[in-house]
Amino acid sequence: MLWRAISEETPGPKWAGLFAEYWPHYRKWWLKEGESVRPTYAECRRALKTHMPEMVPLYEELCEQAGGGDLAARFLSFYCPPPYLSGCSQAVWGGREPVLVRNYDYNINAFDSLVLHTGWQGRKVMGTSDGLFGLVDGVNDAGLSISLTFGGRRVVGVGFGVPLILRYVLQICETTEQAGEVLARVPTHMSYNVTVLDRKRKYLTAFMAPDRETLITNAAVATNHQETVEWISHARFTATVERERYLLQRLRFHRDPEEKFIGTFLKPPLYSHAFNAGFGTLYTAVYRPRKRQMELRWPGTVWPQTIDNFEEGARNVLLPGAA
Known part of the structure; x- marks a missing residue:
């Protein structure tokens, strides 16, 4: 890849x-x-x-x-696009240096595999591209980081594809509070869980949906359902409940050091090999908002970038389990 x-x-x-x-x-x-x-x-x-x-x-x-x-x-415009599904796990690790970690589980043949660093409208933003305008995760020069997971519901409505909503948040917001206000008012065409972490360690997870109001929560973990499981077959296939419980246990009971916690995303049950079904883990992203830094990780590989010292380049990555 x-x-x-x-x-x-x-x-x-x-x-x-x-x-x-x-x-x-x-x-x-x-x-x-x-x-x-x-x-x-x-x-x-x-x-x-x-x-x-x-x-x-x-x-x-x-x-x-x-x-x-x-x-x-x-x-x-990302307005009312075709429906699309993904897997994904994300969590906020609340150590001395707060970190947002996420796995992106998606179709390898329908992915940009591109990190964009932009200064559009005077705001520096870097993150993982979707559709060349939107982002599935990212961080800006104010130290605000953001990430999404699919919300596990089949309802499709009138609204925007969530990658553009993430871009919008990073373009205009500097704090988690501001991000929450945006996520609460902008309509989405499908259900998504959006986690935000700022440089002051404040975080939230927004449960967005096209057919009901956005619920702003203090959840530190998001997988592929919202308050309850509504799409049972999808939940079983993606093991969304099991992944959520696993992450909550790591945060509440094991209290892993940062590197060990990040490492759990590169192993089952969080790391997925379901590439043939379009839900394999394409990458793990690590965001450190205070340092305005991101890392892309794969087993045995780390690719770091920072807002102020971004390096263009290319990497050939071998995905374990992908044909």
Whole structure:
């Protein structure tokens, strides 16, 4: 699996080149249910202006870099995208240096495998790309880190794909409290659990859903269900309850030192080999908001990056268990 790390202060030729490379695949995914099912450009822009007004100038700039096409603009809005599922585990380790750790379990053939470092709108952000605009986890120059897991519900509604919501939080927020306010008001098209940790050690997990109000909690652990299991077959297949219990035990009873706690994410039951079913662990991410630092980890490999000393490059990674 080839990973790349790309840095660009403002949307320009690097991002445009990436979009040209990825767009044929994303276009096929975006249209898999038919073009008429997706919102129009006017609807997409109106939704952004209503719920994420600060992002509209950036959105328009990215649309221009993408070539100005109608379909590309609708895709980049992340508004009412096709449904998609993931696995994932995440937890806040509350030691002397607070850490947000997560596993991303997803389809290896539908993933950017890209770390983006940007200075868009004067805010430095780095994280794991999704759709070249959104992020599935990341940290900003204010020391705010964020991560998502699928919420384990089949309901699909009117709202944004959650990776853009994470990007929005990192672009405009500096504290966990501010992030909670954003997560409580921006609509999502599916159910997701979003965990936030800031440099002052404050954290929250937001249980987001398209058909009910967002619940802001002080949960330090999130897997693939919310308050209760609602999709039983998915819960059994992904072992969401077992993973949650395992993490809670590590935090409450074992009180592992930081490195040992991080290491548990690289082993069963947290590390998944279900690549053939689209739920294999593609990477482990470690965020240290005080240091504004992230690490990508795989068994035997650590790739560190910092906001102020980001290094572009590429890594070929061998995923144990992947064909």
